[in-house]
Amino acid sequence: MPAARRMAPHSRQTHRRGGRKTMELDIVALSRLQFAMTALYHFLFVPLTLGLSVLLAIMETTYVMTGRQIWRQMTKFWGTLFGINFVLGVATGLVMEFQFGMNWSYYSYYVGDIFGAPLAIEGLMAFFLEATFVGLFFFGWDRLSKVGHLVATWAVALGSNFSALWILIANGWMQNPVGSALNPQTTRMEIVSFFDVVFNPVAQAKFVHTVSAGYVCASVFVLGVSAWYLLKGRSVELAKRSMTVAASFGLASALSVVVLGDESGYLTTEHQKMKLAAIEGMWKTEPAPAAFTAFGFPDQQARETHYAVHIPWVMGLIGTRSLTTEIPGIDKLEAEAKDNIRQGIKAYDALTKIRAAKQAAPNSTSQDVAAEARSSFEDIGHQLGYALLLKRYVNDPRQATEEQIAQAARDTIPHVPTLFWSFRTMVGLGMFFILLMTVFFWLSARRKLDRYPLLLRIAVLAIPLPWVAIELGWVVAEFGRQPWVIEGVLPTAAAVSNLGAGTVLLTILGFATLYTALIVIEMTLMIKAIRKGPGPDEEPEAKLISENLVPAAE
Template identity: 50%
Template sequence: MVNDFVVDLSRAQFAATALYHFLFVPLTLGLTVLLVVMETIYVTTGRDIYKQMTQFWSKLLLINFALGVATGLTMEFEFGTNWSFYSSFVGDTFGAPLAIEGLMAFFLESTMIGLMVFGWDRLTKAQHLTVTYLVAVGSNLSALWILVANAFMQHPVGAEFNPVTMRMELESFGALFFNDDAQSKFVHTVLAGYLTASVFVCGISSWYLLRGRHVAFAKRSFRVAVVFGLLSSVGVITLGDALGYVDAKVQPTKLAAMEGLWTAEKAPMPFNAIAFPLQDEQRNAFEIQVPYMLSLLVTHSLDGTVPAVDELEALARARIRNGIPAVLAMEKLSSSPNDADARSQFEAHKADVGYALLAQRYAPDLTQITDEQVARAARDTIPEVWIVFWSFRIMVGLALLMMVYMLFGTLVSLANEIEKRRWFLRLGLVMLAAPFISSEVGWLVAEVGRQPWTVFEKLPTWLSASTHSESYMIFSITGFVLLYTIFAIVEMFLMVHFVRKGPEEPAPHGAVQTAGGY
């Protein structure tokens, strides 16, 4: 019998390590591309200040990259230690993009980043610029393959479940790669990384300008970052809409949680701008709605509808009942793989086998399952609504705030008035936290919204975890949290140290302009 507390601890440990790791990933993605922009300007114009900018920001990238690698590697080990059945279930499919990520992207990025930071005196301008481009390519390719793997958990395509081996076996790599969820999530994630780096560079540049230090460097860094950030913020919001459209098709339970939608409504459907969801009572205690907006946002029409929780639970109950014969057939196939009748029974009901496995948590003997147990399992198919609902709104609200910040910053920077807007420079320091918070709650929307599945509609989370003891899991999660906290403190210490130290001044013959000639 599964130990629910061990499953919860396993989830908490992976959530903690993933949230720590995702503090470093977006900044790495964005800084690599910003460095490409800065160094390209340096190579094409010959202005040494852009070399100074590239060298300084690349040092901060190196610190962030090192901590990202350290936190990311341990996450991969967790798949084998804490989620052994999950690893066996998806190994044939999930392992392919992760292996490609390691061979194609991670080693490229890891090798080239050293040349980029330490190779200025050993490479020509063109060679060094090529290295910087390769770092950016490697970083973004790494994100691509990891998100392809993650997208399979959200929308499992390109693989078929084998009832004898109990594994998802890869059948079409093309379908896996061109998964709608993978492509939309990749673009959304990397654009969020670009926005994160832009806010990061703007914030530190604002700090220098407030203190009158490295003024020419800070103004140019701010201008490059704010224009890049404006474009990225528009892309994040636009592609976020596209990702929501995909979720409406492939993960309706996540969308219902995002919108706090408990009961079916007629079109055009209103949007719950603010609500206080009550999971047990399956209603909202309080709502502020915008008429027609949900239909417009999700279906891009006034006559479109979105399934609500009550409809999705009714569908889940039917799918649980339909999936039970498939699980019973699997039990026969485990001892008699060539049983033609069992194979035929499985094939007829295999689309819903995951739902029956979900119900097996409450009814180990599915032949004796009760209506109450079916209803309980069906209710589990709805994720924790208040977490998904509010995480989504925080993410979107911060994205809109950052877009407004970038728009105003672009205007005052292009007007060469950034130093006069000291209130705006102070705002830049406050804004430093915004993209990191937005990324973290975005991860919560994606991963909590997928529950109760590790592989959506195929493998329930309760069945995925390893059979560790409670004491082992408590010891393990404590150790990981302490270790990752140390990593975060080290990152902050090194970042603050190098920011306080500031960029190295270019040689006297460099083409650095005075503030008045900016």
């Protein structure tokens, strides 16, 4: 198959004619919408699973160390809510990996050798580890020793977080494709260093940041539900202890999210400069150190941020950790994109010649051409992805006009207002969680958790806010990467399957209906379990001792 067809079939292209977009753009947009919808739905369950699993382990550890019955009761009650969330999280997560073959078949072909490895490890190791010990957690209370059951609970927590690690290694590689190279003979990405893929700094930063956000989510959930019990005067002792654990764990987690978020910002400066500039609404390159835009109204058309309120030096310190390193603006990065596209065209030409020489009859001329093309491709092959940006406008990037190159360069600019406000809302909520956890940590230390009903109501109302912050974080991470499905390597428009728009739309409607039903089921079960509250839970051996020591009343 010719290289041009293998790299991006014509059916995946999108053209603009007369200011109108053809139906193929709808396929790309609908495929993106479907994946975004299923991913955001799925991640409504993931953070609570990550955080509750660790909180359960902490509570049961306290029970094993102290022998106090209330800690066992706490573990079983919050474990019930964990179980409901875990089951529905698995149900929504199973669909995610199938979408790569269904909607993103060329993506699967192009990078499957790399992207599939961490997903396979996640399924074979982490998922089965987690699922196996979840069964022991729920059904092993009277079959395992205290220590044995505690080991199973910690295995659930480790399995949950280990699962997230491999998923985020895969996602981190999409943000920063290290340890890999394109094989010009097969036009597929291949692993050069699995070590570099696993220890990708972007992946590691995303993992600890995402997991910490899940810990905050679970802490706010436990805090809010416990506050509701205190307001109702129910299960007071259990609620107070739960709030103490949640406030302590949540405060540490909320502070770590800020620190780890700073690390993510620093890595974004190194590997995804356009995303950072869009988050900041920074159109022009500023002298170092750059100011942080606390407030403003980005205007994509005018390429200006109106009524901007700047805090001097802050962005330079966060983004570069220095006072002398410059952060490039959107205009400068767009100009660099044009140069990269021109280099990418040369890489595309070299790749085409390599492929043509492979299919031609071997002779000295074809071998010389192939050798020269391979030498050229080794130097500039990493820019090939920029040439593929032109596939939206022309079948052969080598025939692109300057106007088409300029348009492809403009495509590298994501929607700035979306990123600008998503990031600031997320950060604002993060600061609120730190304040909330600090207040309840102080009240817990002073043993005044039930003294201020207004604060308890605020804790109840805050329950959904971590999900808002987390979903906005994913919007910043994924929407900010556009137009790339793999940063600098494969454009999103070139990665979709050859499906009809009607087919994709039908699956979107199906998934939306199914996932909405699952969320309604989860909310119903969760609310029912919370209203029922923790029931009496007395260990058989404790009950027997009690009956032997305390004579029955005559």
